[in-house]
Amino acid sequence: MYKDKKVVVVMPAYNAAQTLQVTYEEVMAQDIVDEVIVVDDASNDETAAVARTLDKVKVYVHPQNKGYGANQKTCYHLALDSGADIVIMVHPDYQYTPKLVPAMACLIGNGLFHCVLGSRILGGRDRALKQGMPLWKYFANRFLTCTENIMLGTKLSEYHTGYRAFSKELLQKLPLDTNSDDFVFDNQVIAQIVWFGYPIGEISCPARYFKEASSINFRRSLKYGFSCLFTGMWFMLANLKLVKSPLFPPSNKAAD
Numbered sequence: 372m373y374k375d376k377k378v379v380v381v382m383p384a385y386n387a388a389q390t391l392q393v394t395y396e397e398v399m400a401q402d403i404v405d406e407v408i409v410v411d412d413a414s415n416d417e418t419a420a421v422a423r424t425l426d427k428v429k430v431y432v433h434p435q436n437k438g439y440g441a442n443q444k445t446c447y448h449l450a451l452d453s454g455a456d457i458v459i460m461v462h463p464d465y466q467y468t469p470k471l472v473p474a475m476a477c478l479i480g481n482g483l484f485h486c487v488l489g490s491r492i493l494g495g496r497d498r499a500l501k502q503g504m505p506l507w508k509y510f511a512n513r514f515l516t517c518t519e520n521i522m523l524g525t526k527l528s529e530y531h532t533g534y535r536a537f538s539k540e541l542l543q544k545l546p547l548d549t550n551s552d553d554f555v556f557d558n559q560v561i562a563q564i565v566w567f568g569y570p571i572g573e574i575s576c577p578a579r580y581f582k583e584a585s586s587i588n589f590r591r592s593l594k595y596g597f598s599c600l601f602t603g604m605w606f607m608l609a610n611l612k613l614v615k616s617p618l619f620p621p622s623n624k625a626a627d
């Protein structure tokens with residue numbers, strides 16, 4: 372609980388058997404987490420079996436592999452159904468430190484932000500690179516972030532982090548089910564938050580790079596990159612009222 376608000380951590384899992392337990396233990400060590408929801412996207416390993424051994428964990432298994440975006444859709448539906456006020460996505464690959472969970476919950480729970488991102492880029496010089504982010508991923512991240520900042524009129528340090536916290540109100544407002552079932556879901560979520568006029572908080576986040584924490588290959592990353600640019604272009608066209616998109620419906624913008 373954070374100030375009477377229920378804190379739920381969601382973990383979209385795919386082949387995370389090796390790292391799920393250590394991630395979970397560090398999440399629970401933060402004391403303020405009321406419940407953890409693990410959604411297993413039909414992994415080929417023991418992810419679901421490991422998840423079922425953990426206390427305070429609700430496990431849901433997709434009957435077949437649906438993708439990272441579809442996995443998050445299930446995560447957020449389950450979290451809202453279980454009465455969450457603050458929802459924090461932590462990847463179960465132990466890439467992002469769960470030690471930031473209280474700070475992120477605090478920024479949401481105090482009403483300062485409806486969305487907080489853990490940024491691998493904010494902070495010292497070339498931090499992400501020093502922590503082991505591959506050079507091509509770093510430059511792709513910087514290029515895409517810079518381009519999307521221009522297209523969406525934002526000043527975020529990165530669009531591509533998988534460490535995110537949301538208020539219940541924001542999750543209820545965003546048309547998440549219209550988004551992709553693939554990796555670009557993450558990008559569409561940020562674009563929608565900007566579309567609805569919500570400010571986004573960022574916290575500098577240490578990240579680790581090792582084999583189990585990074586499985587997306589170059590080909591899938593390329594598809595993701597083009598899909599991000601497409602999301603930004605679609606945002607601009609919808610903003611100019613040149614196209615209609617269910618991703619960006621006409622709406623009253625939120626007050627800051």
Ligand SMILES: Nc1nc2c(ncn2[C@@H]2O[C@H](COP(=O)(O)OP(=O)(O)O)[C@@H](O)[C@H]2O)c(=O)[nH]1
Pocket residue numbers: 383384385386387412436437438439440442462463464466533584585586587
């Ligand atoms: N649901 C689902 N998740 C996936 C799939 N492939 C990767 N992921 C998850 O997507 C997240 C990001 O992938 P990852 O390989 O860690 O990317 P990176 O850390 O950015 O290099 C991780 O939590 C993976 O478990 C998939 O096919 N389905």
Ligand SMILES: [Mg+2]
Pocket residue numbers: 462464466584585586
């Ligand atoms: Mg990862």
